[in-house]
Amino acid sequence: MKRILVTGGAGFIGSHVAELFIKQGHAVAVLDNLSSGKRENIPQDAEFYHVDITDKEGLQKVFAEFKPQVLNHHAAQISVNRSVREPHFDAEQNILGTINLLEASARHGVERFIFASTGGALYGDAPTIPSSEDTPVVPLAPYGIAKASAEHYIRFFSAEHGMDAVVLRYANVYGPRQDPHGEAGVVAIFSLKALADEECVIYGTGKQTRDFVYVKDVARASLLALEGKPGTYNVGTGTETSINGLFAEFAALNDSLKVSHHDARAGEVFRSVLNAGRANANLGWQAQISLSDGIGETYQWFKSQGS
Secondary structure (H helix, E strand, O other), rough: OOOEEEEEEHHHHHHHHHHHHOOOOOOEEEEEEEEOOOOHHOOOOOEEOOOOOOOOHHHHHHHHOOOOOEEEOOOOOOOOOHHEEEEEEEEHHHHHHHHHHHHHHHHHOOOEEEEEEOHHHHHHOOOOEEEEOOOOOOOOOOOHHHHHHHHHHHHHHHEEEEEEEEEEHHHHHHOOOOOOOOOOOOHHHHHHHHHOOOEEEEOOOOOOOOOOHHHHHHHHHHHHHHHOOOOEEEEEOOOOOOOOHHHHHHHHHHOOEEEEEEEEOOOOEEEEOOOOOOHHHOOOOOOOOHHHHHHHHHHHHHHHOOO
């Protein structure tokens, strides 16, 4: 059993990760400022600390009290578009917040630091599809720049303090609990539109592609990272899906669903698909849930919420 602190554990991905850790018998605490996370997402058996990762004094108290062996870092500013509009805020959360956690982890003897990074936003418009971890890091927006910077700080602290580090570069994660009201999370947004019989909006031609990976598959990557070989790993399906193709999946659930196209948004890559062969070889991880099944489960979850 490990003592694991999950930052952002009241959020979409972090709550699924915390839930799986608890299911496997680990002692879990969730740290979240609830700016976008929700109290109802926090697993019942998790301790909860209402603290922001930019609050250095608050973090020290949490680490001193909970004494985590593992830090699983999911707390972040997650909108690419907001990072373009507010790069200072993005850097404050995603770079300085991560440094605060690394300093606290080093001071309190954390053994392993697991970081939720990004694939597509780091690789930009990659020359090779699917993209491996060796693909040049050429982010097109401050969000990706901040994640890349955080990765460098993690490697430094790992080398300097002898702390194991696992970086998980996620593809486009979707599933239950995703926020359908923000700019990020097209699957959640389309789910809500399909249930309300409202028009879906696609930015650009819709020919842009993404690698959609189900959140429960992603949570398993964090579980395997507890004992797996330290390193940097892509977490994706390797399957390229256009936004038009994604809309077609929802049109199959609601045959009266309409769509319109608006101007493309700044800072977004055109093609993004990840090669997760290294995660398979070193962690024993691969995606198990198909896009159709994952969308069906997500759609039913939103339906059950009365969305």
